[in-house]
Amino acid sequence: MKYESRKFIDLIQRATSKWANWDPPREIAVGDYGTIINDTGEFDWEGNIYSPYFQQQFQSSKSKFNIDLTDSALHPHKQKAGDDHLIVKSWGVTTKEINASAEGAVSGVVNIALKFDLQFDGNKPAAVLVMHKPRYSSLPNDERIIKLIKSMPDILKGKYIVTDVISCAAYMMHLSDHRAEKFSVSLKAAGPVTPAANAGGVASFTWSSEAAYGLSRQGSDPAAKFIPLYRLKQPYPKFWEWPFSHRGDEKTHDPIDRWEDVDPTWNPLNDEGEEQEIYDAEMHADFEFFNDGYPDDDDDDY
Numbered sequence: 326m327k328y329e330s331r332k333f334i335d336l337i338q339r340a341t342s343k344w345a346n347w348d349p350p351r352e353i354a355v356g357d358y359g360t361i362i363n364d365t366g367e368f369d370w371e372g373n374i375y376s377p378y379f380q381q382q383f384q385s386s387k388s389k390f391n392i393d394l395t396d397s398a399l400h401p402h403k404q405k406a407g408d409d410h411l412i413v414k415s416w417g418v419t420t421k422e423i424n425a426s427a428e429g430a431v432s433g434v435v436n437i438a439l440k441f442d443l444q445f446d447g448n449k450p451a452a453v454l455v456m457h458k459p460r461y462s463s464l465p466n467d468e469r470i471i472k473l474i475k476s477m478p479d480i481l482k483g484k485y486i487v488t489d490v491i492s493c494a495a496y497m498m499h500l501s502d503h504r505a506e507k508f509s510v511s512l513k514a515a516g517p518v519t520p521a522a523n524a525g526g527v528a529s530f531t532w533s534s535e536a537a538y539g540l541s542r543q544g545s546d547p548a549a550k551f552i553p554l555y556r557l558k559q560p561y562p563k564f565w566e567w568p569f570s571h572r573g574d575e576k577t578h579d580p581i582d583r584w585e586d587v588d589p590t591w592n593p594l595n596d597e598g599e600e601q602e603i604y605d606a607e608m609h610a611d612f613e614f615f616n617d618g619y620p621d622d623d624d625d626d627y
Contacts, residue, residue, distance in 0.1 A: 329540055331366035332598030333500045335589055336415035336452035342556070342586045343413070343489070344368065345454060349496050349544055349551040355401040355462050357487040358480075361557075361590050368557075371484065374473065375400075379480070388476035392469045399470060401462045401490075410439055411459040411491065413554065417451035418501070419444045423509075438530065440511040445539075447505030449596050456493040456553055457512055457530070457545075464488045466581045475579075478565045485587045489556035495530045495545035496553045501538065503596065508535040512545065557587035 330347040337345040346353055347367055359371040372379055375394055383392070392399075412420055423440040438457065445451050464470060464486070474481055495512055515529045530545030544551050564579060592600040 328364065328366075328594075328598035329500055331364065331591070332450060332594060333452045333498065333540075334366035335591070335594050335598075336450070336500075337413060337454060337554075338589060340415045340452075341413050341554075343491075343554050344557055344587075345452075345498070345554055346552050347542075349498075349542075349553040350549070351552070352550075353487060353490060353552045353555050355464050355487055355490050358484040360485060361587070363590050366589070366591075368485075368487075368555075372480070374470075374481075374486075379477075382480060383473060383477060386476060388472075390469075390472050390476060392473050394473075396469075399465060399467055402465055403460065403462045405458075405460050409458060411456045411493075412441075412453065414453040415451050417446050417448055418453050420453065436514050438512045438514040440509065442507065442509050443499065443536075444507040445501040445505060447501070447503055449503070450598075451501045453499050454553055455497045455510070456491065456551075457495040459491050459493045462490045462492070464581055471579050471581065474560070475564060482565050485557040485559050486584075487555050488558045488581055488584070490552055491554040492550050492552050494547045494549065494551070495532070495543075496551050497532055497534070497541065497543040498553065499534075499536060499539055499541045504538045506536070506538050508537070510534045510536075558584040559587055560584050 334345045334347060337343065347365070353368060353370075354373060354375075356374040357368070357370055357372070358374065359369045361367070362369050380394065394400075414420060421442045421444075423442065439455075441455075443453060474486070497510060497512075499510075511533045513531045513533060515531070530547060532543040532545055534541055534543070558581065560579075561584070564584075592603055595601050
């Protein structure tokens with residue numbers, strides 16, 4: 326497949342409205358802004374609203390707001406997930422978790438932290454992303470953050486903003502091909518799998534997979550911060566109207582949770598990850614159309 330990254334990202338995005346990071350060791354942070362690289366589907370970073378550069382630009386702008394981003398209330402909100410893992414998948418794949426405790430964990434030796442079966446139906450490519458010990462970070466829905474962003478249209482208008490990030494200590498992603506397949510994946514921990522061990526970096530993780538086909542990627546390091554999944558949003562067009570004169574629209578469209586999720590920037594993809602051409606009848610002179618939009622197959626001679 327020519328565009329594996331874009332195909333995987335497309336499948337995950339259409340199933341979850343979130344964007345997969347094809348290179349999870351590469352950091353993507355809440356407050357990042359940029360665009361999407363159409364050929365690969367990857368995020369094209371341009372800056373971050375929390376950076377010193379952005380703050381300098383804000384202070385030198387015409388904005389009369391005094392917004393101090395050192396205020397902890399304006400920092401990204403962080404929280405741990407209630408579950409030990411998060412699985413996101415597209416159509417065409419089913420997952421079944423296997424009770425890891427049934428493997429018999431012994432303190433100080435190799436334990437099974439996570440084990441599950443994956444089954445791909447083979448009708449078309451499918452994608453699955455597994456995250457162990459996910460942690461969530463999000464842009465605070467604070468009026469000061471909204472004013473900060475709204476004050477900088479020269480930099481941010483037309484850009485996508487990272488509003489949510491899901492990080493983890495171990496991840497596995499798999500993109501299947503056209504073959505039906507069922508295999509097991511497990512995450513093994515060398516050392517006691519306890520909150521204290523994970524926090525101190527005592528345990529080490531290792532992925533084990535029986536996949537024979539498709540493309541897999543994985544990473545594991547309790548001391549690392551992998552970023553496999555993030556959310557991109559953009560304000561509604563009226564958001565950028567200046568000054569703040571549309572009070573009714575502010576309440577409706579300004580809050581971050583009301584912004585639009587960013588959709589893929591490419592046409593629908595075929596099974597190889599290549600864009601399919603969308604036929605536009607109005608741009609072709611192959612046949613005529615009635616006023617109702619249906620083709621006129623009859624030769625009307627008057």
